[in-house]
Amino acid sequence: MTLKSLPAWTALEAHYQQIRDKHLREWFAEDKQGGASRAERFTISGAGLGFDFSKHRIDDTTLSLLVDLARATGVEARRDAMFAGDIVNPTEHRAVLHTALRSHDVNAPFAKEIQAERAKMAVFADKVRSGAWTGHTGKPIRHIVNIGIGGSDLGPKMVVHALHQFADPKIKTYFVSNVDGADLQRVLEQIDPETTLAVIVSKTFTTQETLTNAISLRDWFTKNGVKQADLAKHFVGVSSNVAEVVKFGIAEDNIFQMWDWVGGRYSLWSAVGLSIMLAVGPNHFDHLLAGAERMDQHFREAPLERNLPVIMGLLGVWYRDFFGSQSQLVAPYSESLHFLPSYLQQLEMESNGKSAQLNGDTVDYPTAAVIWGEPGTNGQHAFFQMIHQGPTLIPIDFIALLTAEHPLPHHHDRLLANCFAQSEALMLGRTFEEAQKIAGPDKPELVPHIVFPGNRPSTTILLDELNPQALGALIALYEHKVLVQGSIWNVNSFDQWGVELGKILGKVVEADLIADAPVDPAKHDSSTTALIARARAKAGR
Numbered sequence: 001m002t003l004k005s006l007p008a009w010t011a012l013e014a015h016y017q018q019i020r021d022k023h024l025r026e027w028f029a030e031d032k033q034g035g036a037s038r039a040e041r042f043t044i045s046g047a048g049l050g051f052d053f054s055k056h057r058i059d060d061t062t063l064s065l066l067v068d069l070a071r072a073t074g075v076e077a078r079r080d081a082m083f084a085g086d087i088v089n090p091t092e093h094r095a096v097l098h099t100a101l102r103s104h105d106v107n108a109p110f111a112k113e114i115q116a117e118r119a120k121m122a123v124f125a126d127k128v129r130s131g132a133w134t135g136h137t138g139k140p141i142r143h144i145v146n147i148g149i150g151g152s153d154l155g156p157k158m159v160v161h162a163l164h165q166f167a168d169p170k171i172k173t174y175f176v177s178n179v180d181g182a183d184l185q186r187v188l189e190q191i192d193p194e195t196t197l198a199v200i201v202s203k204t205f206t207t208q209e210t211l212t213n214a215i216s217l218r219d220w221f222t223k224n225g226v227k228q229a230d231l232a233k234h235f236v237g238v239s240s241n242v243a244e245v246v247k248f249g250i251a252e253d254n255i256f257q258m259w260d261w262v263g264g265r266y267s268l269w270s271a272v273g274l275s276i277m278l279a280v281g282p283n284h285f286d287h288l289l290a291g292a293e294r295m296d297q298h299f300r301e302a303p304l305e306r307n308l309p310v311i312m313g314l315l316g317v318w319y320r321d322f323f324g325s326q327s328q329l330v331a332p333y334s335e336s337l338h339f340l341p342s343y344l345q346q347l348e349m350e351s352n353g354k355s356a357q358l359n360g361d362t363v364d365y366p367t368a369a370v371i372w373g374e375p376g377t378n379g380q381h382a383f384f385q386m387i388h389q390g391p392t393l394i395p396i397d398f399i400a401l402l403t404a405e406h407p408l409p410h411h412h413d414r415l416l417a418n419c420f421a422q423s424e425a426l427m428l429g430r431t432f433e434e435a436q437k438i439a440g441p442d443k444p445e446l447v448p449h450i451v452f453p454g455n456r457p458s459t460t461i462l463l464d465e466l467n468p469q470a471l472g473a474l475i476a477l478y479e480h481k482v483l484v485q486g487s488i489w490n491v492n493s494f495d496q497w498g499v500e501l502g503k504i505l506g507k508v509v510e511a512d513l514i515a516d517a518p519v520d521p522a523k524h525d526s527s528t529t530a531l532i533a534r535a536r537a538k539a540g541r
């Protein structure tokens, strides 16, 4: 049976027709009739996170139909298969076990290997942080440079930034990902070869950007007087391809393992998180894992109606597939969560941005939404105009911390007030009559410009404070949301074949860019040929 012919789907389609024009104002007005309010009915919590989804265009019937859809599409079976270590990534014939990385269950798959690698990481991190591990002149490490891209960069970068309050202030962490040399150059200008440790992170250790940056950094060390034999004091590697890391010149003792059952975008819990551990220490790293494990338990045990990742995934499907919304805004009202949206872009779009179903059939429904976002309140002064008054429906995740991360007075109340007020304003809007009153009799032409349609849906996720546990739970929430949606859409959330073609053509174009002879016009389309010719001419080739 195809997704769209499931009774659960057709029931949702019929229900959508009934409620599509109903305004959230009307729904909230029904609270006055007594009984449990929307806020009471549609606020849940799990793993320490509060999750208010009352400002969504749903009622009790919607929720129960959505949960029926989750059941009918086998979300629970897919979840259980993932936790059990079954092959849930069939195109690569792999299990998907990032959850085992944070499990305290000694019987969890690969528990021994995981613990051994974590212990090795902790010993190393303690040595670096205590100053026992020194650079080639005997000075303690003061700069960590994480070189990696995609999942080998976005997760650790997001977490190190988010947990800056827990980091050792003596050690500064930098992230270099882009093959654009400007990225590495900016960092080289700030570091010192005597006190720098490079962490080269690549699951495959074949990624062009990472190897280019790693080689340039190694050259920088040698140009700055570090002898070949001393490089071991300044380089460690994280990979599942130990042979390639050794070939690069990193001593086997300085290699931290990850495994093929850890997907790149799900890997920050593994040795890929080494720069997190170096920054905040093994204890805080453990707390990050513990927070994620709490969310894992919630996901496995909470009834679907009160299960955060399930509800979050279902709401995304509701807007994407029934309302036709194309994007999902993530608005963390926290500067520390600055990199959360870009981390989630890879997590969600690389995972579920697919058209092939597991059996190879092409989907006839939209899959992953475009994920985007910026911290509030900055976003309010940039793109919120469109969300309030544009013709496009964009659901929002507001994420707020109940405790300030700083001692400055006034800021936090204002920050929270902005967050809550935006969700209220987006939900309420401003009616024509209200706009008329504001415009007054002298300016009737203003009225259409100051009307707000409202009915713009949002979730508000509340963290008591931004600590490692809460962050771990928040990240795991989104990871499991991806699994829920992938199960409903029947796609493989754990492969990423779509990035391959560009990589292959990139090599061909690079060869043409640097070749002695001009490019054969038969090799590329006219646009690409002209672009290459332009770049060659500028470079004097």
Ligand code: F6P
Binding pocket: 149, 150, 151, 152, 201, 202, 203, 204, 205, 206, 207, 210, 264, 265, 350, 496, 499
């Ligand atoms: O190109 C996409 C990708 O394969 C991501 O899935 C991955 O996170 C990233 O590249 C980096 O890969 P690696 O860790 O193997 O360098």
